[in-house]
Amino acid sequence: xxxxxxxxxxxxxxxxxxxxxxxxxxxxxxxxxxxxxxxxxxxxxxxxxxxxxxxxxxxxxxxxxxxxxxxxxxxxxxxxxxxxxxxxxxxxxxxxxxxxxxxxxxxxxxxxxxxxxxxxxxxxxxxxxxxxxxxxxxxxxxxxxxxxxxxxxxxxxxxxxxxxxxxxxxxxxxxxxxxxxxxxxxxxxxxxxxxxxxxxxxxxxxxxxxxxxxxxxxxxxxx
Ligand code: DX5
Ligand code: ZN
Numbered sequence: 001x002x003x004x005x006x007x008x009x010x011x012x013x014x015x016x017x018x019x020x021x022x023x024x025x026x027x028x029x030x031x032x033x034x035x036x037x038x039x040x041x042x043x044x045x046x047x048x049x050x051x052x053x054x055x056x057x058x059x060x061x062x063x064x065x066x067x068x069x070x071x072x073x074x075x076x077x078x079x080x081x082x083x084x085x086x087x088x089x090x091x092x093x094x095x096x097x098x099x100x101x102x103x104x105x106x107x108x109x110x111x112x113x114x115x116x117x118x119x120x121x122x123x124x125x126x127x128x129x130x131x132x133x134x135x136x137x138x139x140x141x142x143x144x145x146x147x148x149x150x151x152x153x154x155x156x157x158x159x160x161x162x163x164x165x166x167x168x169x170x171x172x173x174x175x176x177x178x179x180x181x182x183x184x185x186x187x188x189x190x191x192x193x194x195x196x197x198x199x200x201x202x203x204x205x206x207x208x209x210x211x212x213x214x215x216x217x218x219x220x221x222x223x
Contacts, residue, residue: 008196041141079106087111138175147176159189183219
């Protein structure tokens with residue numbers, strides 16, 4: 001799978017989201033939207049109405065990362081609204097298989113996210129139900145946190161499980177991904193890279209995306 005970069009608008013200016021999305025249009029593969037509900041994580045961001053408005057202003061596919069307590073209830077709505085990818089947390093879902101199937105049925109790619117303390121082992125039987133596995137490389141909730149190196153062995157184990165399964169499942173990393181850390185993520189087998197601060201904290205977000213992409217491509221092991 002080719003390297004993909006998904007800038008997180010969590011580090012963008014929320015009052016100017018359309019402009020901020022435009023700054024990475026035609027450069028980024030996805031626009032990563034962090035939905036937080038003050039319950040699953042100690043932060044509150046935005047919900048479906050904002051995602052619906054954003055979808056109207058950008059041609060970049062939207063990658064919704066739901067850090068919410070009730071993904072089973074809300075995730076299908078994001079897919080129906082037109083998000084290209086909807087990711088739910090394994091720790092929050094009570095009926096993950098049903099919800100992942102509902103996301104796919106609504107026409108989006110289905111993602112499953114794992115917090116740093118959640119083992120990937122035990123989720124391998126769900127690989128046929130997902131299009132992307134998200135391994136969190138920080139505790140979810142805030143942008144600009146320090147990358148957790150301790151998660152890298154899990155990224156490698158996830159890569160091994162996905163390769164053994166043989167289907168097309170993307171492996172995303174999210175949290176603290178920067179020019180300092182992206183190569184280690186790529187070496188461990190990640191192929192979709194979320195970056196908030198590293199993109200929107202840069203003077204030129206589009207250039208930051210290209211820089212991250214080049215580093216990840218050079219560090220990706222040959223197939
Ligand atoms: C954290 C979010 C991330 C966040 C990443 O809970 O899921 O998507 O925006 O931001 P950086 O890249 O700044 O760590
Ligand atoms: Zn995220």
